[in-house]
Amino acid sequence: MSIVSRKSIVQKLVRPQDYSLIMPYFVVEGKGIKNPVKSMPGVFQFSIDNLVKEVAAAKKLGIPAVIIFGIPSKKDLLATGAYAADGIVQKAIEAIKKKVKDILVITDVCLCEYTSHGHCGVVKEAAKTKTTPCSLSEFIDLKQTLKLLAETALSQARAGADMVAPSAMMHGQVKAIRAALDKSGLKHIPIMGYSVKYASAFYGPFRDAALSAPKFGDRSSYQLNPSDGDVSLKEVAADIKEDADIVMVKPALPYLDIIRRVKDKVKLPLAAYNVSGEYAMVKAAAKNGWVDEKKIVLEIMTAIHRAGAGIIISYHACDIARWRKE
Numbered sequence: 001m002s003i004v005s006r007k008s009i010v011q012k013l014v015r016p017q018d019y020s021l022i023m024p025y026f027v028v029e030g031k032g033i034k035n036p037v038k039s040m041p042g043v044f045q046f047s048i049d050n051l052v053k054e055v056a057a058a059k060k061l062g063i064p065a066v067i068i069f070g071i072p073s074k075k076d077l078l079a080t081g082a083y084a085a086d087g088i089v090q091k092a093i094e095a096i097k098k099k100v101k102d103i104l105v106i107t108d109v110c111l112c113e114y115t116s117h118g119h120c121g122v123v124k125e126a127a128k129t130k131t132t133p134c135s136l137s138e139f140i141d142l143k144q145t146l147k148l149l150a151e152t153a154l155s156q157a158r159a160g161a162d163m164v165a166p167s168a169m170m171h172g173q174v175k176a177i178r179a180a181l182d183k184s185g186l187k188h189i190p191i192m193g194y195s196v197k198y199a200s201a202f203y204g205p206f207r208d209a210a211l212s213a214p215k216f217g218d219r220s221s222y223q224l225n226p227s228d229g230d231v232s233l234k235e236v237a238a239d240i241k242e243d244a245d246i247v248m249v250k251p252a253l254p255y256l257d258i259i260r261r262v263k264d265k266v267k268l269p270l271a272a273y274n275v276s277g278e279y280a281m282v283k284a285a286a287k288n289g290w291v292d293e294k295k296i297v298l299e300i301m302t303a304i305h306r307a308g309a310g311i312i313i314s315y316h317a318c319d320i321a322r323w324r325k326e
């Protein structure tokens with residue numbers, strides 16, 4: 001019997017000379033649901049029964065991993081749906097694990113889909129009415145946010161997730177999650193850090209899909225300034241120090257320079273997130289007959305891989321896997 005370790009799980013995503021793909025999915029409460037996401041043609045919100053079928057199909061295509069985003073039926077100030085034992089993501093993982101073998105189930109660890117205001121952490125009361133931009137410490141209650149992020153990751157791992165991926169851009173999130181997992185007998189669960197996450201307009205369609213657009217302010221106090229390239233190396237170094245197993249750059253295509261800079265510095269596997277806005281632009285142009293979808297998607301993936309990403313998270317993943325088989 002093989003021993004499951006952080007390394008052996010990460011190894012399933014490493015494909016020498018090529019890139020491996022992670023397919024993202026959105027899951028909602030209910031039955032028989034397949035809601036199209038308007039700004040992302042070909043992407044749907046699935047209820048758990050349909051999601052299980054999709055993941056089984058992805059596995060058949062040779063996709064090694066999926067990442068799950070949950071849309072809860074209720075949101076509140078403390079994001080309780082994110083870490084509830086019967087939360088939407090927790091139930092989805094259990095259902096997938098029961099039916100589909102040999103595909104990694106990765107979870108996004110963030111609060112924005114679960115908070116009533118749509119921010120990625122617990123917002124300080126005084127910050128809610130402020131009209132001028134806030135610093136992170138003025139805006140977010142970091143201590144409580146880290147506690148809730150760790151609780152979220154823990155509940156997802158307990159439900160059967162193979163890997164957790166914190167995306168809230170809160171200082172110390174990898175460390176807090178690592179400590180919580182280690183303390184709870186989940187030392188073998190690796191962490192993929194969304195280490196370098198810029199404050200980007202390219203996330204627009206995702207926020208439609210996940211119903212997570214902030215109700216006030218923006219994410220600039222915790223996501224990175226697009227004009228600052230050097231900050232990427234500091235963020236990656238911090239995540240590695242906190243013991244991340246995989247580091248990520250996000251978005252991908254407008255940040256190829258950042259992917260390359262990180263790749264040149266870091267030995268850990270490097271992922272890039274080809275985000276919703278990148279996807280939406282290609283789909284819109286292809287629908288109009290202005291570009292050749294297959295050719296342009298494969299060229300974009302080649303560019304992201306050439307820049308240095310060995311793992312690519314993309315809504316095109318299943319299409320690419322299908323094309324690889326043609």
Ligand code: PBG
Pocket residue numbers: 108110112120167168202203204205206207274275276277
């Ligand atoms: C959660 C999260 C977001 C994305 C991944 N995880 C949204 C955000 O930060 O606003 C975006 C992915 C995409 O645009 O495809 N924080």
